[in-house]
Amino acid sequence: MLAHITIQNFAIVKALELDFHSGMTTITGETGAGKSIAIDALGLCLGDRADASMVRPGEDKAEIVTLFHLQNNPAARRWLEDNELTDGDECILRRVITKEGRSRAFINGSPVPASQQKSLGQHLINIHGQHAHQLLMRNDYQLTLLDQYAGHQHLLVTMRQRYQEWRAKRNELKQLEKNKEAFEAQKQLLEYQVSELNELALGETEYPELEEEHKRLSNCGDIAICSQSVIQALSEDEDNNALSLLQYAQQKLAELTTMDSQFTPLMQMLDEACIQVQETSHEITSYMDRLDMDPARLNYLDDRMATIMRLSRKHQVLPEALYDAHQALISELDSLNDSDNHIEQLTQDVELKHQACLASAEKLSKSRKRYAKELDKLISASMHELSMQHGKFHIALNSQPESHLSPMGVDSIEFLVSTNPGQPMQALGKVASGGELSRISLAIQVITAQKVDTPSLIFDEVDVGISGPTAAIVGKLLRRLGESTQVMCVTHLPQVAGCGHQQMFVTKTSEKGTTSTNMILLDISARVHELARLLGGSEITEHTLANAKELLVAA
Structure with missing residues (x-):
């Protein structure tokens, strides 16, 4: 407090x-x-x-x-x-x-x-202002009052959460569907590009290997001539070759070892040199035996590499990067294909969220209807106390699951009253006079305030x-409320x-x-004088003082 x-x-x-x-x-x-x-x-x-x-x-x-x-x-x-x-x-x-x-x-x-x-x-604190009866004309405020009285805050929280979840999924689905036309055009382009590269079927390391083979076949004649020259120099030249010279050196070094043992380790080095020359000559000879001057293969390589170069320019990448570009396009196309599946899954999710929303709204509606009946009786009884003996109050709730779904549920509300016998129930603002409206508003505020936690x-x-007399009843209503609040x-x-x-x-x-x-x-004496002033204006008489005392005694 x-x-x-x-x-x-x-x-x-x-x-x-x-x-x-x-x-x-x-x-x-x-x-x-x-x-x-x-x-x-x-x-x-x-x-x-x-x-x-x-x-x-x-x-x-x-x-x-x-x-x-x-x-x-x-x-x-x-x-x-x-x-x-x-x-x-x-x-x-x-x-x-x-x-x-x-x-x-x-x-x-x-x-x-x-x-x-x-x-x-x-x-x-809960403050009720003097213009509350004006707010009472608004349907959203009427719904707030009913919810406050019902005290079903947990239902409202659940309703709001489920509505937000449903709306988020629905907006996501709408955005995907909105983009679907653009995705289709992009998908067609990707399908064409992937199909073209699938037909090429370029291997991950194929282009560098093609380059190497093309270089070899293009220079096949020069390779053969140079290789033969190397073989001649190493071992086949009749007059002068590296191997015969090394063998001659071996003979002379062998003579030196007989004269001085310090030359013995050098013999091993010359032996190894002879072996290296022989192996090199053998490897080059073997390479030349395998060397195939195939014009048809060279033409194939020219065509293959030209196709790779053309597609790499088309996709604005280096030939070495065309394989990776191909894989990226495949991945992008798979992603677009997945979006179709995503739309289908999201459509199901939206429906599930919608049904959960409607289930929460139904629980909220049942609770509102229950407490609306309770309020109907209490406010009608309070209207009778406030000098509207024939007054009737009714909360009209209309559930519209398909057209009125909001964070507050599916209910539309209207406070209806009848203040005279035989008068049909009508909207609060159309029936009640200013004084009646103030009394009805006060009755609603006092009754709903009893259920508020503040x-x-x-x-x-x-x-x-x-x-x-109505004012005296109002005072008693508020005093009664003050006993507990x-x-x-x-x-x-x-x-x-x-x-x-x-x-x-x-x-x-x-x-x-x-x-x-x-x-x-x-204090008591001052209260009597103040109540007398309120009763009689600026002139305070014995009569107004007596009336003031009676008011305090009656309270």
Whole structure:
């Protein structure tokens, strides 16, 4: 519950400190005194938008600090723990606005974005404004009220998740189908290119091997001549060849070893040299025997290499890279072929996600219908209490699975009322007068508020358009709500103000060209005088004082 608020230099408030209590607290004051000022300041600590106009003229900054007790608020405690901002059983919210319009927000002393204050605020206070009956005309707000009363948050979360999953898959499928025409054109080109390269059937290392063979066959004559010259020089020249010279040297070295043993190791070296010359001559002779001067083979190589060169230019790669380019095109074509299979699989996934969506929507619809019937009875009964004896209230729910699927399910909603005997049920805004609309709105807010988890409720002049005996009933409804929940009510009605467990009075004073607003907690005597003022205006008589006392006694 809200325990304390400190306000400094906010709007027309110079400095204000207020303690709040459990039960129902009513806030009254003269018109224009700023009865809603504390609520506006509180809104800033709950993440409302801030601007420079909120800073009191002549001051550098405005500051609002609120203290909440969390003993009976597990949702807020859990939020603080999840965000690592917990500080025992208390929560302090602070907001600072500079005259330049800059804003800073704090939770338990830690700086946070205002959006985090707003997120936490949903677990601390629920504010019902004086224009709530205007929101009541909107179907989306009507659905929100029903869902709040039903308390099926888990169904809403599941519905939203499944809808998002279905929509994501559906969008992916649409994008694939949209690109399919372009893919088909690309696929046809790839099929032609792959077919052409498949016909070539180039091996991974074929081109370098072809180059080597082509070079050999092209120079076959020169190779034969040079090879023969080498053989002659090594071993076959009759007059002079390397082998005969080495053999002669062997003979002479053998003579030297007989004269000096130091020449013996050199004999082995010459022996090896002779063997190397003989083997080299033998290998070249063998090569020449295998050398095939085949013109037909050379023509084949010319044609093969020309085809490879032509296709490599076509694909803008080097001939050595044509094999890899071929493999890349095959892979790309396989990927496009897989996209057809992917579309088929994705179509099945979309349908499965859609069915899961509809299943969640059906559960949500059943829950809404159940609680809608419950609300029909409660609000109709409350209308009777609020001097609409023949009033009837009905929530019309229409499920449209095929045309109305959204993150909120498949239901369209409309609040229907009948305020007079024999009058058919019609849309709320078409039937109810201004006063009736205010009463119906208040009945709905009070009833739905009992199901909301937040431990503090603020009603800001929601009793506009209500007077007389109905106002007394409104006061009793709010007091009854205050027995289990902290309720704060800004009001101008004495019947409502008198029902509070405690009452605060707002004053506005002007001094030396400046205006200030203040708020004080009234004791019993002061409450009687304030209720008398509300009853009789500026002139307070014994009669109005007696009436005021009766109001307090009745409350």
